[in-house]
Amino acid sequence: xxxxxxxxxxxxxxxxxxxxxxxxxxxxxxxxxxxxxxxxxxxxxxxxxxxxxxxxxxxxxxxxxxxxxxxxxxxxxxxxxxxxxxxxxxxxxxxxxxxxxxxxxxxxxxxxxxxxxxxxxxxxxxxxxxxxxxxxxxxxxxxxxxxxxxxxxxxxxxxxxxxxxxxxxxxxxxxxxxxxxxxxxxxxxxxxxxxxxxxxxxxxxxxxxxxxxxxxxxxxxxxxxxxxxxxxxxxxxxxxxxxxxxxxxxxxxxxxxxxxxxxxxxxxxxxxxxxxxxxxxxxxxxxxxxxxxxxxxxxxxxxxxxxxxxxxxxxxxxxxxxxxxxxxxxxxxxxxxxxxxxxxxxxxxxxxxxxxxxxxxxxxxxxxxxxxxxxxxxxxxxxxxxxxxxxxxxxxxxxxxxxxxxxxxxxxxxxxxxxxxxxxxxxxxxxxxxxxxxxxxxxxxxxxxxxxxxxxxxxxxxxxxxxxxxxxxxxxxxxxxxxxxx
Amino acid sequence: xxxxxxxxxxxxxxxxxxxxxxxxxxxxxxxxxxxxxxxxxxxxxxxxxxxxxxxxxxxxxxxxxxxxxxxxxxxxxxxxxxxxxxxxxxxxxxxxxxxxxxxxxxxxxxxxxxxxxxxxxxxxxxxxxxxxxxxxxxxxxxxxxxxxxxxxxxxxxxxxxxxxxxxxxxxxxxxxxxxxxxxxxxxxxxxxxxxxxxxxxxxxxxxxxxxxxxxxxxxxxxxxxxxxxxxxxxxxxxxxxxxxxxxxxxxxxxxxxxxxxxxxxxxxxxxxxxxxxxxxxxxxxxxxxxxxxxxxxxxxxxxxxxxxxxxxxxxxxxxxxxxxxxxxxxxxxxxxxxxxxxxxxxxxxxxxxxxxxxxxxxxxxxxxxxxxxxxxxxxxxxxxxxxxxxxxxxxxxxxxxxxxxxxxxxxxxxxxxxxxxxxxxxxxxxxxxxxxxxxxxxxxxxxxxxxxxxxxxxxxxxxxxxxxxxxxxxxx
Numbered sequence: 001x002x003x004x005x006x007x008x009x010x011x012x013x014x015x016x017x018x019x020x021x022x023x024x025x026x027x028x029x030x031x032x033x034x035x036x037x038x039x040x041x042x043x044x045x046x047x048x049x050x051x052x053x054x055x056x057x058x059x060x061x062x063x064x065x066x067x068x069x070x071x072x073x074x075x076x077x078x079x080x081x082x083x084x085x086x087x088x089x090x091x092x093x094x095x096x097x098x099x100x101x102x103x104x105x106x107x108x109x110x111x112x113x114x115x116x117x118x119x120x121x122x123x124x125x126x127x128x129x130x131x132x133x134x135x136x137x138x139x140x141x142x143x144x145x146x147x148x149x150x151x152x153x154x155x156x157x158x159x160x161x162x163x164x165x166x167x168x169x170x171x172x173x174x175x176x177x178x179x180x181x182x183x184x185x186x187x188x189x190x191x192x193x194x195x196x197x198x199x200x201x202x203x204x205x206x207x208x209x210x211x212x213x214x215x216x217x218x219x220x221x222x223x224x225x226x227x228x229x230x231x232x233x234x235x236x237x238x239x240x241x242x243x244x245x246x247x248x249x250x251x252x253x254x255x256x257x258x259x260x261x262x263x264x265x266x267x268x269x270x271x272x273x274x275x276x277x278x279x280x281x282x283x284x285x286x287x288x289x290x291x292x293x294x295x296x297x298x299x300x301x302x303x304x305x306x307x308x309x310x311x312x313x314x315x316x317x318x319x320x321x322x323x324x325x326x327x328x329x330x331x332x333x334x335x336x337x338x339x340x341x342x343x344x345x346x347x348x349x350x351x352x353x354x355x356x357x358x359x360x361x362x363x364x365x366x367x368x369x370x371x372x373x374x375x376x377x378x379x380x381x382x383x384x385x386x387x388x389x390x391x392x393x394x395x396x397x398x399x400x401x402x403x404x405x406x407x408x409x410x411x412x413x414x415x416x417x418x419x420x421x422x423x424x425x426x427x428x429x430x431x432x433x434x435x436x437x438x439x440x441x442x443x444x445x446x447x448x449x450x451x452x453x454x455x456x457x458x459x460x461x462x463x464x465x466x467x468x469x470x471x472x473x474x475x476x477x478x479x480x481x482x483x484x485x486x
Numbered sequence: 487x488x489x490x491x492x493x494x495x496x497x498x499x500x501x502x503x504x505x506x507x508x509x510x511x512x513x514x515x516x517x518x519x520x521x522x523x524x525x526x527x528x529x530x531x532x533x534x535x536x537x538x539x540x541x542x543x544x545x546x547x548x549x550x551x552x553x554x555x556x557x558x559x560x561x562x563x564x565x566x567x568x569x570x571x572x573x574x575x576x577x578x579x580x581x582x583x584x585x586x587x588x589x590x591x592x593x594x595x596x597x598x599x600x601x602x603x604x605x606x607x608x609x610x611x612x613x614x615x616x617x618x619x620x621x622x623x624x625x626x627x628x629x630x631x632x633x634x635x636x637x638x639x640x641x642x643x644x645x646x647x648x649x650x651x652x653x654x655x656x657x658x659x660x661x662x663x664x665x666x667x668x669x670x671x672x673x674x675x676x677x678x679x680x681x682x683x684x685x686x687x688x689x690x691x692x693x694x695x696x697x698x699x700x701x702x703x704x705x706x707x708x709x710x711x712x713x714x715x716x717x718x719x720x721x722x723x724x725x726x727x728x729x730x731x732x733x734x735x736x737x738x739x740x741x742x743x744x745x746x747x748x749x750x751x752x753x754x755x756x757x758x759x760x761x762x763x764x765x766x767x768x769x770x771x772x773x774x775x776x777x778x779x780x781x782x783x784x785x786x787x788x789x790x791x792x793x794x795x796x797x798x799x800x801x802x803x804x805x806x807x808x809x810x811x812x813x814x815x816x817x818x819x820x821x822x823x824x825x826x827x828x829x830x831x832x833x834x835x836x837x838x839x840x841x842x843x844x845x846x847x848x849x850x851x852x853x854x855x856x857x858x859x860x861x862x863x864x865x866x867x868x869x870x871x872x873x874x875x876x877x878x879x880x881x882x883x884x885x886x887x888x889x890x891x892x893x894x895x896x897x898x899x900x901x902x903x904x905x906x907x908x909x910x911x912x913x914x915x916x917x918x919x920x921x922x923x924x925x926x927x928x929x930x931x932x933x934x935x936x937x938x939x940x941x942x943x944x945x946x947x948x949x950x951x952x953x954x955x956x957x958x959x960x961x962x
Binding site: 081082083089091096099101102103105200201202203204205207208209235236237238239241315316318319322323325327328329339343363366367368371375 | 525528529530531532533534536537564566568570573574575576627756758759760763764765766
């Protein structure tokens with residue numbers, strides 16, 4: 001069996017059983033990158049030497065009998081807005097084209113401690129702002145199912161790499177759907193964890209109160225194994241409020257029998273493609289066939305979620321991007337003659353269109369005289385969305401929802417109708433507004449043969465429930481084992 | 487027309503915590519540029535702030551001492567503006583929910599005690615420092631100071647003129663010093679005051695146009711700046727040029743003795759404040775406040791009251807509490823020798839004179855309280871006389887010499903040989919018949935001279951009381 005076809009846990013198992021060496025695993029992924037990335041553009045940089053050196057040292061530790069984790073020796077690919085010490089971290093931005101962090105993100109430390117081997121950095125929308133990976137200065141990442149289509153975003157590189165087998169497992173970040181939407185577009189499985197369960201230290205903040213990091217892989221068990229490693233408290237991130245790392249022991253037993261699933265009726269109306277609606281309803285039937293009860297209900301506040309999300313995301317984003325001022329690191333305009341010019345020229349020349357738009361929108365909604373009308377109102381909406389989910393979760397073990405209204409866009413399409421692209425976040429952003437966990441996994445294909453995804457939205461820190469449901473689904477249906485033609 | 491000067495102060499005090507407000511870097515002053523920085527306080531992408539709770543301890547301490555209410559719900563807000571000394575281009579401060587509010591500070595004025603309102607105290611981080619290199623035509627940034635915790639103490643516009651302002655600042659400084667909240671070194675910038683000043687005709691209830699003055703780094707500079715700026719405003723009004731008086735920020739130029747306009751309200755920046763999403767709200771429980779209250783060091787005022795109970799005059803108690811190192815020395819030495827009055831006299835007479843002579847600031851005082859206590863005991867139990875005590879104190883002050891060893895080495899212990907003392911007294915009388923005449927004629931001075939002569943014969947080791955007694959007998 002080709003290593004590219006194996007799940008991360010399968011690779012880990014074989015390494016543990018000495019059927020495979022760490023070096024072979026790393027070499028196989030490097031080979032897959034060589035074979036596919038010219039067409040896909042999933043990677044921004046590949047750390048071949050470092051990965052081979054790490055494979056050697058992890059192998060030595062394993063040979064010495066050290067117990068690391070079920071994913072020890074497995075190569076892991078990391079979105080380019082997550083800091084790996086001394087390795088370029090560009091966040092897809094001209095501003096950070098030559099930037100190398102001086103420290104490791106907490107998740108990177110944890111993954112390395114568990115024996116995983118960072119192998120490369122993945123393409124993304126500039127600073128995570130976008131949902132097609134087309135705003136990256138390194139060019140778009142293409143969808144491995146159809147190279148005329150986008151991979152989605154902002155973690156487009158992660159999704160494409162996992163789908164094509166050029167990553168055994170990827171770590172992405174999700175601010176408003178940036179893990180789930182590309183996963184749906186590329187037919188991979190992911191989990192966006194509860195806000196506060198994974199340390200954000202070392203993640204370049206897009207919108208701090210929404211940002212989370214999560215694994216993307218071939219199936220839900222890979223994702224659970226990685227999330228277990230990534231999660232847990234961190235003295236360097238006080239918003240990471242979880243008491244202890246997740247313990248998913250036994251969480252896949254029992255199936256969905258007896259569970260009650262909420263299906264928001266108003267998520268299935270206008271704007272949702274026929275193929276996606278059908279796939280979601282089929283998934284509901286599958287859950288019912290396994291003993292769950294599906295109940296339709298109306299999810300309130302849906303029409304306000306997208307505007308509220310973008311107001312808060314732009315406000316926080318505009319401030320987070322202020323650090324890129326041409327003074328300490330990053331791009332500085334060679335033509336700047338004064339301090340004001342260092343700021344104006346560096347930022348004007350380096351930031352892309354989407355980042356500039358969000359800086360302007362964010363600065364506007366925070367400015368005196370508009371703060372109450374926009375920012376404060378958005379915070380109120382956020383509170384109401386939290387309440388709406390709380391109420392729904394009193395009745396339902398999880399909420400079954402589409403991830404995106406339709407399949408992946410054609411390359412260049414998003415630039416023509418940016419507002420439609422924002423509105424396409426309607427199913428993903430409420431989850432971030434409420435800080436809830438959600439898994440996304442493939443549940444069908446559209447008339448073009450492209451994957452369709454669904455998401456299961458859990459209670460705060462209710463990861464075990466949605467992992468179990470996703471696993472039950474993947475045991476029954478095999479959409480996640482369909483492989484792209486690339 | 488006569489005018490009234492209305493002043494409100496914004497005092498920034500750097501807190502005396504060991505580490506910075508949002509990271510573990512040291513707050514020590516004066517390190518090599520950028521050696522006391524990390525990913526957090528140099529604004530590296532992805533780094534996150536974590537609040538240092540000791541900062542809240544200090545802020546609560548100050549708030550309690552200034553009779554404030556302590557807010558239970560706290561959070562930090564981002565104040566957004568671009569400047570190279572601010573690595574993330576926003577400062578974390580508390581706009582919406584400051585930690586303390588509605589307090590007051592009583593000051594002594596010519597007209598008695600006056601209560602000055604404290605509007606609020608909030609916590610924030612300091613910025614780095616820019617170093618301009620004129621020769622190289624470039625500017626360097628040092629982030630060592632960046633992230634040093636500050637509190638800003640905002641007074642109500644209750645101060646009237648420079649004298650009240652200085653009295654307020656001196657009192658505030660004393661409190662912060664005694665609490666150990668801030669080392670209050672204006673020259674190093676650990677205590678800075680911005681002065682909000684306006685003038686209005688006496689009797690008017692309406693405030694005039696307010697000017698905020700910055701960049702005064704001594705009390706003297708503040709005094710001069712207030713005098714200059716209030717006169718400038720009065721002159722404008724009296725010249726019929728009130729329209730030129732605009733709400734603005736002005737910078738004090740101490741060398742030239744003038745204030746210079748920096749920016750007016752119209753050009754004021756919009757800081758786009760919003761709650762810092764990288765930190766959780768900070769909840770201050772009643773238990774936390776009580777814990778701080780219990781651990782609070784004694785204020786200077788409380789010390790003065792306690793010293794009075796030890797038998798010190800109020801003037802002596804006031805002198806001893808002018809600087810914390812002095813009161814510390816007093817308390818520790820008195821604790822050793824159990825002679826508070828004598829200790830106070832030794833410090834106020836001997837130690838402070840030596841500090842004066844050698845221009846030693848109180849902060850540099852490095853006197854061992856145990857040795858000082860020893861010296862006091864040696865004098866009081868008659869082992870040495872006061873003159874020898876003076877010499878031993880000077881040696882202790884300048885070289886740290888142990889008083890017992892010094893006395894031994896220099897043979898300063900008083901002689902116990904009454905025969906020898908009498909012999910020397912007789913010698914003094916025999917060689918100075920004129921003084922005997924003078925004394926008998928009523929010249930008291932002559933007696934002192936004779937004592938001195940006898941002491942000289944004894945090479946300083948005589949007991950002055952015994953000499954007095956013998957002389958009186960022989961002359962009587």
